[in-house]
Amino acid sequence: MSEKNREGKRTARERMLEQRAADEASSRRRKKLLVGGAVLVVIAAAVVTGVVVQNERSKPETPVAAPAGTIGDKNLVIPTGSANAPAVLTVYEDPRCPACGIFEREFSSTIDQLEDAGKVYTNYHIVSFIDRAVPGKGSKIGANALACAQDAGHFRDFHDVLYRNQPEETNDAFGNKAVLLNLAKQVNGLDTPAFESCVNDGKYGGWVSSVQQDFDKSSYKSTPTVLLNGQPIYPKNGSEEITPANLVKWVDAANQGKQLGTTGSNGQAPAPTSTASEANNPSPTAG
Template sequence: MSKRTREASAKARIAAQREALRKQEQRRRMTMVVTVAVIAVVAIAVGWWSIAQSASEKVTGNLAPISIQEDGSVVMAQRGVTAPVVDVYEDFQCPACKQFEETSGSTLKNLAAEGKAKVVYHVITIFTDEPTKSNSLRAASAARCLTEGSQWMAFHDKIYQGQPSETAVGFTADQLVKWGHEAGAGATGFDSCVRGEKNVAAHQEYSSKIMSALKLAGTPTIMLDGQSLEDTAFVPSALREAVLNAAK
């Protein structure tokens, strides 16, 4: 191999090495840009959720009177308050419903206590697959075993605190009975009502009726005088403002 050929070959190797290093650096920079972008998006999402959470209200006093209706819905309102009406369509197994309760549940309780709204809870089952369907049915059936409004609300809160994942069997009879007793249930027949799942049929009938009539896309669905609040419901300050404006 001639000197000129060796030099040309060396130059070619150097050029190839430089090109490889250039591409490697380009990939490194691209990876860094993508990583930074992902971190930024996550930070924004976490920041928004943190703001929403930090803005969540605390229950400031006694709850408004709570009454259980014949169809299984539950009304929370001061006597004489009939409007505006906030309807809460929820499934005890629904993770987003738990998030709504943690974020905005106290706002609804406060608004009802202040006499600013009539809040109506509608527990339904939207799941069709297992184990979520049976989990939801057991919890909803157990809630219908309660006869006093204050007990129902305490049980409602405990249900969300103990919500199982969507891939696990949960809301066992033992758990539901325990939470019911902690909520104040002492009526004769409560335990057998829960363990026998005596209200499943009534609950399923009510769920079907609601889903058919309202064509709900999912839960939670929060409606103010019949109009969906969508994302507003997850921002306590915006939820309060919407209800107060409707009360004017």
């Protein structure tokens, strides 16, 4: 065999091996591209599915149904007292929030008196975000029960009863509907089949979510948030600590020279039978 021939054979074999290696490499590349493509498709599909599914599942910011007598452009606010009172007290509260319980137990009788004297019109935003941080459903189920009580015209009394019987924050007693229904027996006229089914069916669950979403978008970050004519007064109004006496003093100062609202309504707006969408429904006939 000549040297030349041997050279030629080796190159042919080398070329064949090279070709095979090249084929294998390109097949590996193709596989990699396919796998990478599949991964990206899975990820993109998950993202699109997430947006569509969660959008479908999320409750609307404007509630489909609101308790009777609620006010505001989306009917998210529960008012107590007479609508023509000169001062507006705005309160953001979560049924499970311990600081709200402390606030209510100290101030609820004062606020009730201010309402009955026609001095303040209280606007309650019943939020429900403690459930997000502490296991349980007591904020949402409690807020729904308060909405049911509003629907029945007994919000103020039931609200006061709830906060007087508030469990520890980590105890989800308000997540138990039987507990709420039992507490409702302390409010005259609230223990009805309509109220019971409203609580058990979570009738205003969508409304509760709307109220919370409204709070999420607000600039307020904790509860209780208490405003007098829009000015924060909890825990302090300027440099003055909030106390029942100071609250009365501040309200009187704000109301100076103004005509007081209808008195003696007990803040208990009679429940209109229709789904009242008209805001600022004064309640001179209550009592």
